[in-house]
Amino acid sequence: MSVKNRPGRQEMPCQAPQERVSNFNEVALGYTEEQAIIEAKRCLQCKKPKCRDGCPVEVLIPEFIQAVADGDMATAAKQLKLKNALPAVCGRVCPQESQCESKCIVGIKSEPVAIGRLERFVADWEMAKEEAEEAKVADLDTVDGDQESESSATASPKKQKVAIIGAGPAGLSCAADLARFGYDVTVFEALHVAGGVLMYGIPEFRLPKAIVEKEIDSLRKLGVNLQVNMVGGKTFTVEDLQQKGYEAVFIGTGAGLPNFMGIPGENLCGVFAANEFLTRTNLMKGYDFPNFLTPVISGRKVAVLGAGNVAMDAARTALRLGAEEVSIVYRRSEKEMPARAEEIEHAHEEGVQFKVLTNPVEIVGDEQGWVKGMNCLRYELGEPDESGRRRPVPVEGSEFFMEVDSVIVAIGQGPNPLVTQSTAGLALNRKGTIQADEEGRTSLPGVFAGGDIVTGAATVILAMGAGKKSARAIDQYLQSKQS
């Protein structure tokens, strides 16, 4: 079959936009098995698969897709897991259009193979199967031989103690690999749950928390010790850990410090960092207030500043909390928006308005100190800047007033400084991120770092890749230390 005659890409079944804006259930429903097989058959099984070059963790893409095409989902799952510990997460949140799928050969003449959707399908298939099996085991109330031997394997004497600070994707993937290598791993997390941005930032309707919790459970089964309510730099320091016998430390504390614009009025009531808004909703379950006691308010007319994933998540969350009008306010054009294509599309479908080439210069409040609007400027695009994107330039005399009663700021996050500031001798970059090599080695022997705390705000898959690389480097370091 020539490329031309192949069927088009399988559409993702989704909750209808009118329906989903009033609930927090997952928007994309996932392929059926039939759809997955049709989609998998679109893959040309390239000898030199370009798609793999686009994946930061080099998932065995043609291999797992072939297994799907053959209807052998168990093999597909095994192939996937060889490189990616969290396929159910990545299949949902990777920016595929700029990674694996951007390189797919089929994409030249037609739409690329839906690698992410297939990945999600396989991961969900496996989870469903495991669930069914667990239910069966619970029913029979017996322990089969296989499980026995597995648990005794993890019970064998462990190697050295390793500490992980921060339970986001970077820390968790590092912990998983180190546990598999046989180390005695403890993860220290500041919040009351593990998962990092996957739990507090990315909303339920895009990444159900039950999926993240399952992944974290499987980590516990690997023997990883998870300690919550432990703030690095406050409850303990890197030095304390070393004194307590942890022979290596991995720092994966992420980029959780929200940026503000530094314009007048940014501290008025009704101006929220996206992190506050999303954390109240996701982590503290504010959408179920007052059953859960943490309140969250969206306002009626909401402006979300920024156009990345965080901004799209905030805008769509505001709609679900009952806002009447939600606008993305962005100083470049839609083409430059850094969010995943699917999120922008979903936001459009749900009725989020896009006020592009616009930026506020001041947030204006009423006598009670509440936001009543923003003074904005219009922009046009000039010459490309360092990032290669065309630089927005304000149009003279274009100032206008936009009436809003709430502003959600989503213009990026910086590295969390609690650990870095309390660790003497740890070399940092100008923006406060940790200096580390490709494998996560920092300026301090035995101290490794990876994920957003090294790269600045990036992606889940890059953070996981960094965690895996550091796990290998830590293994090497500890082995050479012993000999």
Added chain:
Amino acid sequence: MYPIVKKIIHSPAVKEFEVYAPMVAEKAKAGQFFILRVSEKAERIPLTIADYNREQGTITTIIQELGASSTLFGQMEEGDHILDFVGPLGVPSEIERYDHPVVLVGGGIGIAPIFPIARDLKEAGNEVISIIGARNKELLIWEEKMASVSDQLIVCTDDGSYGRQGFVTDALKDLYEERGQLSALWAIGPMPMMRAITNVTRPWELKTIVSMNPLMMDGTGMCGACRVQVGSETKFACVDGPEFDGHLVDFDLAIKRLSIYKDQEKRALAVLEHKGGHCGCQ
């Protein structure tokens, strides 16, 4: 889980708790706070470390029941367990030896957090003068503890039911007339009280430190809920504070920001009281 080892009821809405949290107690310093979540559905609420015992691994705090989450905590008893307890958070008070007396002003339950600061300043060799105040005698807490770490203790009540009658600001003005040279002042209490103190000390150019208590959630610098305008800068009280130069803090804004969720908070409290059967309908 973090067990409550001791509870003292000071008045119907003011309770003192000692909680077993050895990791927090080991590192706790004057001026810091912690965050707790009593149960799965409760809020994360910040409270000041009023005292700590490293040997026994405990933290002491005094809570005023205001809304749903603080009331849930206030209703807990000795032997009950708190679900989450994290700290110590924030930057400790800067303790140094000053040439002239230092003044500690505590208003209402603000007396409790001022205590460890007074103790450390005293231990550092300072002459410590403390002014504590409450609406009435019943609401006055920790007078003896404060006396034990102060060279001079002035007690005020708004209604004159105990000590001298009047506000802590009045006592402070008199003290300044008497003593003149003072090196530094700490004020902790309700925001209007702290604002009043900074207005009194501004013309004296006296270093005045206040401990801000804005809304908080994570306490690690992640959410930005705790923003405080300090001079021309936006500060995060949980990681940059909670202590700031009182002469630079925008109190009007800070007071308004405390009311952001006022309507929701009322609803939550109403639901709680309903569940607790206080309304008598169950």
